[in-house]
Amino acid sequence: xxxxxxxxxxxxxxxxxxxxxxxxxxxxxxxxxxxxxxxxxxxxxxxxxxxxxxxxxxxxxxxxxxxxxxxxxxxxxxxxxxxxxxxxxxxxxxxxxxxxxxxxxxxxxxxxxxxxxxxxxxxxxxxxxxxxxxxxxxxxxxxxxxxxxxxxxx
Amino acid sequence: xxxxxxxxxxxxxxxxxxxxxxxxxxxxxxxxxxxxxxxxxxxxxxxxxxxxxxxxxxxxxxxxxxxxxxxxxxxxxxxxxxxxxxxxxxxxxxxxxxxxxxxxxxxxxxxxxxxxxxxxxxxxxxxxxxxxxxxxxxxxxxxxxxxxxxxxxxxxxxxxxxxxxxxxxxxxxxxxxxxxxxxxxxxxxxxxxxxxxxxxxxxxxxxxxxxxxxxxxxxxxxxxxxxxxxxxxxxxxxxxxxxxxxxxxxxxxxxxxxxxxxxxxxxxxxxxxxxxxxxxxxxxxxxxxxxxxxxxxxxxxxxxxxxxxxxxxxxxxxxxxxxxxxxxxxxxxxxxxxxxxxxxxxxxxxxxxxxxxxxxxxxxxxxxxxxxxxxxxxxxxxxxxxxxxxxxxxxxxxxxxxxxxxxxxxxxxxxxxxxxxxxxxxxxxxxxxxxxxxxxxxxxxxxxxxxxxxxxxxxxxxxxxxxxxxxxxxxxxxxxxxxxxxxxxxxxxxxxxxxxxxxxxxxxxxxxxxxxxxxxxxxxxxxxxxxxxxxxxxxxxxxxxxxxxxxxxxxxxxxxxxxxxxxxxxxxxxxxxxxxxxxxxxxxxxxxxxxxxxxxxxxxxxxxxxxxxxxxxxxxxxxxxxxxxxxxxxxxxxxxxxxxxxxxxxxxxxxxxxxxxxxxxxxxxxxxxxxxxxxxxxxxxxxxxxxxxxxxxxxxxxxxxxxxxxxxxxxxxxxxxxxxxxxxxxxxxxx
Ligand code: SF4
Ligand code: SF4
Ligand code: SF4
Ligand code: FES
Ligand code: FES
Numbered sequence: 001x002x003x004x005x006x007x008x009x010x011x012x013x014x015x016x017x018x019x020x021x022x023x024x025x026x027x028x029x030x031x032x033x034x035x036x037x038x039x040x041x042x043x044x045x046x047x048x049x050x051x052x053x054x055x056x057x058x059x060x061x062x063x064x065x066x067x068x069x070x071x072x073x074x075x076x077x078x079x080x081x082x083x084x085x086x087x088x089x090x091x092x093x094x095x096x097x098x099x100x101x102x103x104x105x106x107x108x109x110x111x112x113x114x115x116x117x118x119x120x121x122x123x124x125x126x127x128x129x130x131x132x133x134x135x136x137x138x139x140x141x142x143x144x145x146x147x148x149x150x151x152x153x154x
Numbered sequence: 155x156x157x158x159x160x161x162x163x164x165x166x167x168x169x170x171x172x173x174x175x176x177x178x179x180x181x182x183x184x185x186x187x188x189x190x191x192x193x194x195x196x197x198x199x200x201x202x203x204x205x206x207x208x209x210x211x212x213x214x215x216x217x218x219x220x221x222x223x224x225x226x227x228x229x230x231x232x233x234x235x236x237x238x239x240x241x242x243x244x245x246x247x248x249x250x251x252x253x254x255x256x257x258x259x260x261x262x263x264x265x266x267x268x269x270x271x272x273x274x275x276x277x278x279x280x281x282x283x284x285x286x287x288x289x290x291x292x293x294x295x296x297x298x299x300x301x302x303x304x305x306x307x308x309x310x311x312x313x314x315x316x317x318x319x320x321x322x323x324x325x326x327x328x329x330x331x332x333x334x335x336x337x338x339x340x341x342x343x344x345x346x347x348x349x350x351x352x353x354x355x356x357x358x359x360x361x362x363x364x365x366x367x368x369x370x371x372x373x374x375x376x377x378x379x380x381x382x383x384x385x386x387x388x389x390x391x392x393x394x395x396x397x398x399x400x401x402x403x404x405x406x407x408x409x410x411x412x413x414x415x416x417x418x419x420x421x422x423x424x425x426x427x428x429x430x431x432x433x434x435x436x437x438x439x440x441x442x443x444x445x446x447x448x449x450x451x452x453x454x455x456x457x458x459x460x461x462x463x464x465x466x467x468x469x470x471x472x473x474x475x476x477x478x479x480x481x482x483x484x485x486x487x488x489x490x491x492x493x494x495x496x497x498x499x500x501x502x503x504x505x506x507x508x509x510x511x512x513x514x515x516x517x518x519x520x521x522x523x524x525x526x527x528x529x530x531x532x533x534x535x536x537x538x539x540x541x542x543x544x545x546x547x548x549x550x551x552x553x554x555x556x557x558x559x560x561x562x563x564x565x566x567x568x569x570x571x572x573x574x575x576x577x578x579x580x581x582x583x584x585x586x587x588x589x590x591x592x593x594x595x596x597x598x599x600x601x602x603x604x605x606x607x608x609x610x611x612x613x614x615x616x617x618x619x620x621x622x623x624x625x626x627x628x629x630x631x632x633x634x635x636x637x638x639x640x641x642x643x644x645x646x647x648x649x650x651x652x653x654x655x656x657x658x659x660x661x662x663x664x665x666x667x668x669x670x671x672x673x674x675x676x677x678x679x680x681x682x683x684x685x686x687x688x689x690x691x692x693x694x695x696x697x698x699x700x701x702x703x704x705x706x707x708x709x710x711x712x713x714x715x716x717x718x719x720x721x722x723x724x725x726x727x728x729x730x731x732x733x734x735x736x737x738x739x740x741x742x743x744x745x746x747x748x749x750x751x752x753x754x755x756x757x758x759x760x761x762x763x764x765x766x767x768x769x770x771x772x773x774x775x776x777x778x779x780x781x782x783x784x785x786x787x788x789x790x791x792x793x794x795x796x797x798x799x800x801x802x803x804x805x806x807x808x809x810x811x812x813x814x815x816x817x818x819x820x821x822x823x824x825x826x827x828x829x830x831x832x833x834x835x836x837x838x839x840x841x842x843x844x845x846x847x848x849x850x851x852x853x854x855x856x857x858x859x860x861x862x863x864x865x866x867x868x869x870x871x872x873x874x875x876x877x878x879x880x881x882x883x884x885x886x887x888x889x
Contacts, residue, residue, distance in 0.1 A: 040338065
């Protein structure tokens with residue numbers, strides 16, 4: 001189903017654990033990298049590949065905000081709105097981004113560039129409010145630096 | 155073996171077995187620690203945090219369900235701090251939970267309701283709107299009301315660990331988590347055993363047959379024994395207004411602890427069926443018509459006497475059902491042998507188990523024998539998850555809790571048994587050869603060829619038995635004839651001073667063994683015999699057409715006289731001259747003997763409507779009509795006393811003993827001297843005749859092969875008929 005290289009990587013992961021199911025998260029990451037998101041068919045395939053059931057896989061996927069069940073934009077803006085960030089003004093940041101991009105939580109811009117996602121504490125409360133764009137953290141956010149950050153993305 | 159440690163709880167000192175969970179220790183000591191997610195014999199989950207306690211020298215409150223007791227531990231289970239924390243937990247749990255107990259099916263027996271009474275706050279601290287979700291049906295038998303779910307994971311764990319179906323999971327996380335089933339759309343495709351419903355502490359999971367039909371204070375429970383498979387689970391039948399409304403597991407003390415399968419749980423409402431025969435029926439001008447008892451009994455007695463006079467008593471064959479109680483079977487045997495005087499007294503069986511019991515050299519294994527202590531479990535043939543679900547549960551338990559070794563020898567891979575088991579995949583039908591390998595090491599080459607296992611694998615199998623100290627062999631119905639004798643002789647061959655051996659025949663019906671014990675051991679007449687030298691059939695609760703197929707249809711048509719005691723007008727009843735309305739297991743007292751030879755009580759849970767009578771009363775009346783006063787006493791209790799005096803192995807068994815011990819195992823005489831040469835000759839002959847070219851089977855038998863099978867009782871359970879589409883007209887090919 002995936003590229004040869006990805007399949008080989010999966011084999012390697014499966015061999016690494018005494019119980020194959022332990023490899024589920026890295027395997028799902030590979031799958032997501034291959035396909036961009038995890039469709040039902042991908043989940044079914046992963047389950048089969050790992051000797052698990054669809055239920056085993058879908059329940060794991062649903063737990064993590066970094067697994068996507070639908071196609072997402074090039075940049076996934078994961079904005080924290082847990083307590084510390086909220087107290088430090090994440091709601092204002094949220095409003096700002098929503099107005100700027102014309103999307104709310106769970107939506108993607110029509111050009112496919114941005115997705116806005118609500119996430120819980122990113123473990124960086126000391127520099128709240130915080131957002132994570134794909135794999136990078138941006139801290140001490142203000143409406144101004146958010147503009148700068150988003151505008152300077154390639 | 156158990157090491158005891160000293161612990162202090164709430165200022166008092168106690169000793170407790172090291173390593174036990176603190177919550178369990180408290181429970182045993184009668185110290186109440188509230189809990190939701192904890193469940194007896196399930197791995198801990200620590201999801202609800204109701205069981206918080208303080209342990210000296212640990213900074214935060216701890217969950218008693220996950221902490222193992224250690225020497226010198228000082229515990230406080232009750233303080234303002236703890237109460238405050240638990241109140242906080244109830245607040246959390248109620249954050250999304252509706253507060254409409256009167257509308258909930260669980261009202262009156264809900265753990266959350268109880269808990270809110272003790273730990274609930276008058277005013278919740280949450281201002282947010284509750285998340286509403288609609289309830290929906292997960293399967294024909296099970297409903298889910300997600301908003302009532304408190305996410306204790308009991309249902310998931312019970313399905314994973316006990317049932318082995320892995321059919322439930324949690325989708326999402328945090329407050330948005332939701333229980334879902336294993337199909338793509340979140341519904342269930344599973345055994346439908348309802349154990350998840352049974353353990354659900356709240357009204358989230360409910361059973362389709364019971365939901366919103368009764369309140370717990372409005373029903374009466376009677377503890378009795380399941381009327382389906384030979385494992386013999388204990389269950390409670392709940393009765394309301396003279397109707398069975400549900401069955402649930404007894405409590406933790408039955409041989410099944412707290413497990414029931416689909417049939418035991420949802421298969422009892424045939425008792426209420428409007429289709430039950432309610433009065434005697436006599437055939438007049440080809441049609442069955444209602445008659446009085448006097449008339450019916452008079453007719454049966456006079457016809458039996460006439461037939462005896464013209465053709466001799468041996469022309470009458472009596473057949474009993476392995477679902478009847480010991481008491482009924484005992485009286486039936488006496489009726490056949492003493493009143494009629496015929497040797498043709500047998501029972502309908504899926505398999506002839508007699509050779510095993512004729513050559514029994516080891517005691518029978520109880521479920522507890524399987525579940526306690528580390529041992530080697532050898533399963534030859536059979537399909538416990540489908541036909542002996544409790545045994546399957548005990549096997550999983552043994553592997554999970556004790557690290558027991560499970561070896562499966564089967565012609566097909568089996569589903570829902572532990573991953574850790576070792577599988578010996580043999581050619582279909584080659585079970586006798588496998589037994590030969592276990593008795594005679596010199597024949598491994600031959601056995602290898604027949605079974606398609608290598609000599610090395612056979613060697614490994616024998617080594618596994620040699621290494622075992624405690625061996626239980628479970629024998630499926632694929633093992634027959636001489637091979638079954640050989641299985642019986644495994645005790646003589648393998649038991650040593652340091653190796654205990656026990657056997658468990660995977661019998662099919664709730665009283666299969668009782669039928670043998672009560673002496674219904676004659677040969678079954680062949681259909682050709684009927685009309686030839688067998689002129690009349692006396693059938694108690696049996697439907698040979700259903701069990702043995704169409705050849706019996708013509709056979710019955712040839713009989714001069716057929717009488718049946720029945721609950722329903724079965725296909726066989728359609729050929730009867732007289733149908734006598736019998737009572738079901740729920741309407742009488744008595745005992746069943748399970749496949750481990752344990753005698754358990756059957757208790758009357760409700761009055762039978764109509765003019766029905768217990769089978770033994772009917773038999774006594776017929777005897778009387780024939781001029782014989784049967785020496786049968788008036789109550790089931792007295793009958794047990796009588797049979798306990800006469801049936802070997804049942805000596806001294808009484809209601810009092812069964813009531814006190816739950817299940818009383820019969821003492822079976824073991825064969826002391828096995829004449830090995832003769833046995834091996836018979837076995838070799840059987841093995842020589844085996845087909846060595848049969849193709850290997852690689853597909854496991856499907857889910858439901860046995861569980862969803864249609865039968866006379868189960869097809870009259872409305873929910874079953876609906877679920878499996880039997881409620882259309884009865885078609886013959888899905889029997
Ligand atoms: S009914 Fe039985 S098999 Fe189905 S989900 Fe519930 S526990 Fe599992
Ligand atoms: S459905 Fe019932 S048993 Fe399952 S998690 Fe929810 S409350 Fe617990
Ligand atoms: S396992 Fe057997 S005895 Fe137990 S509930 Fe099921 S059919 Fe009845
Ligand atoms: S609350 Fe946002 S990083 Fe912790
Ligand atoms: S019972 Fe201990 S956390 Fe639920």
